Amino acid sequence: MRLSRYKIRYIIPKLLLYLLLIDGAFIFLYPILRSVIISLMTVEDYMDPSVTWIPNHINLKNYIDVLKPMDFATSITNSIKLTGSCILGQVLSSAIVGYGFSRGKFPGKEVLMMIVLATLVIPPQTLMIPYYILFHNLNWLDTLNVFIVPSFFGFGIYAPLCIFLFRQVFNTLPPELEDAAIIDGASFFECFWYIYLPLAKSAIITVGLFSFVWYWNEYARSIIFFNNIKTLPISLSLLFSVDPSFIGSGFGAMNPNVVTYPMMMAAVMITMIPCLLLYLFTQKYYLTAIEQVGLKG
Amino acid sequence: MGIPNRAIDLTLYNGREKMKLTYKQKNVIMSYIAISPWIVGALIFLVFPLFFSFGLSFFKWSFNGSRFIGIENYREALLEDKDFWYSLGITLGYGMISIPFTMLFSLILAILVNQKVKGIGFFRVVYFLPVVAASDVVVAKIGPDIFSKMVNVTVTLETFGIRLESNIQNIISLFSTILVLGMWRVGIQMLIFLAGLQSIDPQIYEAAQIDGASWWKSLWAITMPLLAPFTVINMVFTVIESFTNIFTIARVLAHGRTVTPFFMDYVYNISFEQYRLGYGAAVSWIFLGIVISFTLITYYYSQKYLVKYQRNEE
Numbered sequence: 001m002r003l004s005r006y007k008i009r010y011i012i013p014k015l016l017l018y019l020l021l022i023d024g025a026f027i028f029l030y031p032i033l034r035s036v037i038i039s040l041m042t043v044e045d046y047m048d049p050s051v052t053w054i055p056n057h058i059n060l061k062n063y064i065d066v067l068k069p070m071d072f073a074t075s076i077t078n079s080i081k082l083t084g085s086c087i088l089g090q091v092l093s094s095a096i097v098g099y100g101f102s103r104g105k106f107p108g109k110e111v112l113m114m115i116v117l118a119t120l121v122i123p124p125q126t127l128m129i130p131y132y133i134l135f136h137n138l139n140w141l142d143t144l145n146v147f148i149v150p151s152f153f154g155f156g157i158y159a160p161l162c163i164f165l166f167r168q169v170f171n172t173l174p175p176e177l178e179d180a181a182i183i184d185g186a187s188f189f190e191c192f193w194y195i196y197l198p199l200a201k202s203a204i205i206t207v208g209l210f211s212f213v214w215y216w217n218e219y220a221r222s223i224i225f226f227n228n229i230k231t232l233p234i235s236l237s238l239l240f241s242v243d244p245s246f247i248g249s250g251f252g253a254m255n256p257n258v259v260t261y262p263m264m265m266a267a268v269m270i271t272m273i274p275c276l277l278l279y280l281f282t283q284k285y286y287l288t289a290i291e292q293v294g295l296k297g
Numbered sequence: 298m299g300i301p302n303r304a305i306d307l308t309l310y311n312g313r314e315k316m317k318l319t320y321k322q323k324n325v326i327m328s329y330i331a332i333s334p335w336i337v338g339a340l341i342f343l344v345f346p347l348f349f350s351f352g353l354s355f356f357k358w359s360f361n362g363s364r365f366i367g368i369e370n371y372r373e374a375l376l377e378d379k380d381f382w383y384s385l386g387i388t389l390g391y392g393m394i395s396i397p398f399t400m401l402f403s404l405i406l407a408i409l410v411n412q413k414v415k416g417i418g419f420f421r422v423v424y425f426l427p428v429v430a431a432s433d434v435v436v437a438k439i440g441p442d443i444f445s446k447m448v449n450v451t452v453t454l455e456t457f458g459i460r461l462e463s464n465i466q467n468i469i470s471l472f473s474t475i476l477v478l479g480m481w482r483v484g485i486q487m488l489i490f491l492a493g494l495q496s497i498d499p500q501i502y503e504a505a506q507i508d509g510a511s512w513w514k515s516l517w518a519i520t521m522p523l524l525a526p527f528t529v530i531n532m533v534f535t536v537i538e539s540f541t542n543i544f545t546i547a548r549v550l551a552h553g554r555t556v557t558p559f560f561m562d563y564v565y566n567i568s569f570e571q572y573r574l575g576y577g578a579a580v581s582w583i584f585l586g587i588v589i590s591f592t593l594i595t596y597y598y599s600q601k602y603l604v605k606y607q608r609n610e611e
Contacts, residue, residue, distance in 0.1 A: 017412055024409065025423045028481065032430060035439045097335040104328020105321070116335065119343060121537055121592050125564045126581040129353065129574050130346035153338025163335070182320070188327035217432025220561075224569055235434045268435050279429040283422050286429075 032272075039063070039265035046262050062266035069259050070267055074230060075237035082144050082233055083215040089151030090162055090211040091204055097154050098166025098203075099192045103178060113167070120160045124220060132224060142228045147215065157214040162207045169203040170196055205285040213275050238271050354579035363575065370579035381580060384563040385587075387468065391559070392539045392591075395476055399535050400528070403483040407490030408520075421491075428484035436478050437546045468558065475546055479539075486531050493527030494520070529599040533592055540588050560584055 038046060039062055041055040048056075101113050131146075140146050150156055154163060173196060181191045197204075217235050226232055259267075279286070318326070354370055356363040374381045410421045431439075497520065505515045540560075564584070568577030 014414065017409075017414060021409060021412075021414075021417075021420050024406070025420055028423055028427060031439050031481070032426070093334050093338075097332045100328040100331030104324060104331060106325040106328045109328075112332070115339075119339075121533075121589055122343075122347075123540065123561075123581065123584055123588050125561050125568075126350060126578075126585045127342075127346045128564075129568050129578050129581070130349040131342075132569070133349070133574070134346065150338065150342050152334070153342065154335040155338040155342040188324065188331070192331070213429055213432070217434065219433050224565075235432055238434060238438070264438065268438050271432070272430050272435055275432070276426075276430045279426065280422075283425070286425070 035265045035268055038262050039269045041262045043260050043262060046260075059262070062260075062263045063270065066259065066263045066267045066270070069263075070234070070237050070270070071232070072234075072237075072270075075232055075234040078144070078231055079216060079234040082147055082218075083212050085144070085148045086151040086156055086215045087208050087211045089148060090156040090159065091207050093152055093154040093156075094159060094162035094207060095166050095197060095200070095204070096192065098163045099170055099196060101163065102167045102170035103175075103188075103191075103196070113164075116160050116163055120158070128221075128224060131221075135225060141225055142231050144231070146221070146225045147218070151211075156211065157218065158210070162211070165207060166200065166203050169200045173199055202285045205282055209278055209282055209286065212278060216271075216275060234271050238267050350578040351582060353575050354582050356575045358573070358575035360572075366575075370576045371583070373576070374580050374583060380563060384558050384560045385584070387558040388540060388560040389587075391472055391475070392536065394472065395479060395539045396532070396535050398476060399479060399483055399486060399539070400531060402480050403486035403531065404490050404524075406483065406487045407494055410487070411491055411494045424487060425484035427482045431482065433546050436482070471558075478546055486535060489527055489531050489534070490524065493524045497523045525599070529596065532595050532599060536592055536595055537588070540591070 037053060037055065040058050040060070041062075042057055042059045045055040045057065045059075097116075101109060101116075132141075135141050135146050138145075140149075147156070151159070156162070177195050177199075178191050181195055186194070216233075218233065219235060222233060222236050226236065353363075355365060355367060357366050357369075406424055410417060410424060427436075501519055501523075502515055505519060510518065564577055564581050567573050567580065
């Protein structure tokens with residue numbers, strides 16, 4: 001069969017493109033695939049240089065063995081409490097503040113919005129010391145309040161971005177909805193709660209999920225505010241109790257269990273799986289909402 | 298708005314008198330109430346901490362009582378503290394390297410996933426996956442073992458016969474590891490560029506093609522200028538990211554034991570391990586100044602570029 005010149009010109013770039021795309025996908029997935037594989041290996045398999053991808057024995061025991069050194073029950077409860085309350089706070093506060101910035105017509109609106117966004121630039125370590133002293137005086141250290149209370153006041157992790165996202169989404173909704181509701185006697189907040197908020201579903205889901213990922217994986221603040229092993233969320237528990245190199249220093253000293261490298265990978269998978277699943281089920285909303293922000297940026 | 302100055306019976310009582318507010322006035326009051334959580338939050342979690350840490354930077358702080366020492370902390374940091382300059386240099390140097398790399402790589406990825414072929418949605422999901430799935434801790438855990446096999450700059454340099462001093466070698470390998478790990482998670486920058494690419498009218502490309510412009514030519518003549526506003530957003534985002542957020546990865550990579558040369562670690566070490574909070578506040582204020590001026594410079598120059606571009610268009 002002879003290919004016409006047109007076909008060759010059409011097919012070859014397409015093949016090259018797919019090659020590039022698949023190559024890229026492999027590079028992006030490689031570390032995750034690799035850790036899945038390692039987490040299923042026995043120590044012997046891991047040491048064996050002839051085993052690269054397919055382990056000789058599938059060893060699910062890693063996942064069970066690692067629960068105890070991770071202090072799984074405590075740390076997962078902490079993480080769920082923390083992320084649950086913070087998502088609620090983050091979504092509610094940024095939705096209402098974003099609505100104010102979108103539908104309100106008050107003096108100083110643009111300036112205030114600029115200030116909200118400008119707070120992103122402040123390096124967290126500038127605020128760390130006063131936060132530490134503030135929380136110390138409020139007796140909040142080692143409690144989950146250090147994350148939950150700020151999140152309800154629009155000062156959670158990356159809250160300016162969340163407020164901005166809600167504002168953008170509310171801006172894209174037609175203002176006539178509000179006019180009609182006001183003529184029918186709805187108040188400002190009734191408009192927000194019954195009309196605009198349900199329409200901003202993509203923003204709610206995006207902010208909720210990003211907040212989940214950010215709080216689930218929080219590190220920089222937890223390491224300063226949490227000194228008690230009882231309040232450690234799961235990502236820190238992964239760091240301190242599971243890493244062999246931490247044993248004998250700081251938090252690691254509390255943990256006499258021996259943890260092998262495949263067990264550590266199992267712990268990595270345990271912390272990663274909730275984020276992974278949530279992302280895969282909701283990626284549609286993620287990607288569109290971020291594009292919406294970009295479009296009006 | 299459709300209803301200007303429409304008087305609405307508002308059951309807002311001021312003493313015994315019933316007040317009537319226009320629609321506009323009501324809207325102003327209500328929107329202030331709506332943003333009030335942020336305003337209260339800003340007073341507690343922004344204004345107070347900033348003033349407090351600025352004040353603290355003039356004190357020698359201790360648990361038993363602080364002593365006012367004027368600008369001594371700033372003087373010590375700027376003139377005597379070698380670690381300060383070292384960590385500052387390393388952090389800014391890393392920013393200088395990582396920002397162009399991140400921008401270029403995310404642009405290439407965005408162009409790749411903007412192609413209209415079957416199954417492109419899958420690739421978008423996969424390329425964005427590491428941002429969501431891999432937290433800093435996870436990245437730093439699986440990163441060194443897995444990525445070091447893929448990229449090892451020092452070994453590569455050695456095969457070319459270049460041998461460096463061990464501390465420079467350490468910095469290079471730290472930089473390259475963090476850079477590669479950062480590259481792995483450029484998803485957000487990629488999406489911003491992708492949004493930009495999709496906002497460009499395809500008719501412009503068609504017109505260029507009819508005029509005989511090559512793909513490369515239209516990339517430079519059409520795509521790059523039209524992407525400029527998105528490049529600005531990305532630039533600011535990447536500046537912030539590379540100056541402030543590498544803290545975690547660097548620290549976890551070093552297993553929390555050794556102090557990494559990055560600035561955040563330096564501040565952390567001074568404040569929460571040596572408990573020199575006054576000095577830490579002073580140092581972090583200097584850093585705040587640097588980051589803000591960097592962002593402003595980026596913003597200012599890009600704004601200038603945008604204006605020039607629009608003028609040319611006319």
